[in-house]
Amino acid sequence: xxxxxxxxxxxxxxxxxxxxxxxxxxxxxxxxxATDKEGRVCYHNFKGVGDYGKLGHGxxxxxxxxxxxxxxxxxxxxxxxxxxxxxxxxMDRGGEYRSLLGLPGGSKNAAYPAVEAAxxxxxxxxxxxxxxxxxxxxxxxxxxxxxxxxxFYQAEVxxxxxxxxxxxxxxxxxxxxADQAFDEGRxxxxxxxxxV
Numbered sequence: 546x547x548x549x550x551x552x553x554x555x556x557x558x559x560x561x562x563x564x565x566x567x568x569x570x571x572x573x574x575x576x577x578x579a580t581d582k583e584g585r586v587c588y589h590n591f592k593g594v595g596d597y598g599k600l601g602h603g604x605x606x607x608x609x610x611x612x613x614x615x616x617x618x619x620x621x622x623x624x625x626x627x628x629x630x631x632x633x634x635x636m637d638r639g640g641e642y643r644s645l646l647g648l649p650g651g652s653k654n655a656a657y658p659a660v661e662a663a664x665x666x667x668x669x670x671x672x673x674x675x676x677x678x679x680x681x682x683x684x685x686x687x688x689x690x691x692x693x694x695x696x697f698y699q700a701e702v703x704x705x706x707x708x709x710x711x712x713x714x715x716x717x718x719x720x721x722x723a724d725q726a727f728d729e730g731r732x733x734x735x736x737x738x739x740x741v
Contacts, residue, residue, distance in 0.1 A: 546572045546573075546604040546605060546606055546700075546704075547572065547704070547707040547708065547709040547710075548625075548633065548634075548709040548711060548712060549606045549625065550570050550571070550572050550606045550705070550706065550707075551706075551709065551712075551715055551719070552621070552625055553570040553606050553608055553618075553621070554568055554570050554706075554719075554722075556618060556621045557569065557570060557608065557610075560614065560617055560618070560621075561610070561611075561614065565722060565725065566725070566729060566731075568722065568726075569607075569608045569609040569610070570606050570607075570608045571606065571607050571608070571697075571699050571700070571705060571732070572604070572605075572606055572699075572700040572704045572705055572707075573586075573604075573605055573606070573607050573697050573698050573699045573700045574586045574597040574600075574602035574603065574604065574605060574697075574698045574700060575602055575603065575605045575607070575645065575647055575690065575692075575695055575696065575697045575698065576601070576602055576603045576605070576643070576645050576647075576674055576676060576677075576678060576688065576690055576695050577597065577600045577601030577602035577603075577676060577677055577695070578600075578601055578676035578677050578695075579600045579601060580595065580600060580698070581594065581595035581600070583595070583736060584736075585698075585735060585736045585737055586600055586602055586698035586737075587701065587735065587736075587737030587738065588700060588701055588704060588737065590737065590738045591738075592738055594737060594738060595736075595737060597641065597698075598639065598640070598641040601640065601676060601677030601678075602641070602698070603640060603641055603642065603643045603645050603678075603688075604641060604642060604700075605645060605646075605647070605697065607647075607697035607699070612655065612656060613656075615648065615654070615656035615659065615660065616656050616659025616660065616662070616663065619646075619656075619659060619660040619663040619664075620663045620666075622646065622663070623663045623664055623666065623667040623669065624667075626644075626667055626669065629685075630667055630668050630669045630685035631682070631683070631685075632644055632681075632682070633711060634711065635682060638680055638682060639680055640677065640678060640679050640680055642680060642682070643678060643679065643680050643681045643682075643688060644681045644686070644687040644688065645674060645678070645681075645687060645688040645689070645690060646660070646687055646688075646689055646690070647689070647690040647691070647692040647695060647697065648660070648689065648690075648691070648692060649691070649692050649693065650691055650693070651673065651689055651690060651691030651692075651694075652671075652673055652689055652691075653691075657689075660689075664687060668685060669685045669686060669687060670685065670686045670687075671686070671687055671688075671689045672686050672687070672688055672689065673688075673689055673690075674688035674689060674690045674695065676690075676694075676695060698735075699732065699733060699735055700735070701735055701737050701738070701739040701740075702723055702727055702732055702734075702735075702739050702740060702741045703723075703739055703740045705722070705723040705726065705727075705732055706719055706720055706721075706722040706723040706726075707720070707723075708720065727741060
């Protein structure tokens with residue numbers, strides 16, 4: 546999800562003219578039906594705390610964008626898939642890595658037809674997620690969730706604005722956006738094992 550966050554940061558800057566302190570793209574988890582007993586959803590960790598995979602969640606990037614821009618960002622999202630409609634990390638397998646997106650209201654969102662058009666243009670389909678859904682690798686499909694029923698859980702601070710393994714390093718200025726966002730209160734402590 547590091548790569549996707551970077552690409553959405555680029556999109557927020559390009560399409561919404563957002564400055565660094567206005568960026569909303571955050572790595573996180575969504576699409577599961579549970580949290581741990583303290584309401585946490587965490588990355589895999591040695592303490593076994595709130596493991597997102599065991600709780601049925603997938604890796605996601607959450608953001609706040611104007612309703613009128615959802616279709617534009619949907620096109621940006623689907624442009625991240627390969628020409629064959631596959632995600633760029635096919636070596637990662639399992640429900641944790643499924644392709645998913647969340648909208649307020651899910652398929653009832655007024656922008657859903659634009660999202661569907663962006664998927665169709667890439668030869669992909671949308672399917673309503675039920676929670677804890679399986680991998681989409683090889684299926685040319687993206688699960689769609691209602692964010693009210695399947696909320697976003699911010700990932701740990703150390704997962705924010707992180708370099709990706711598939712691309713060249715994004716640079717220290719990009720990486721330091723995590724510290725800036727944390728210092729300004731735009732990233733929160735999750736209660737998960739973290740560097741803060």
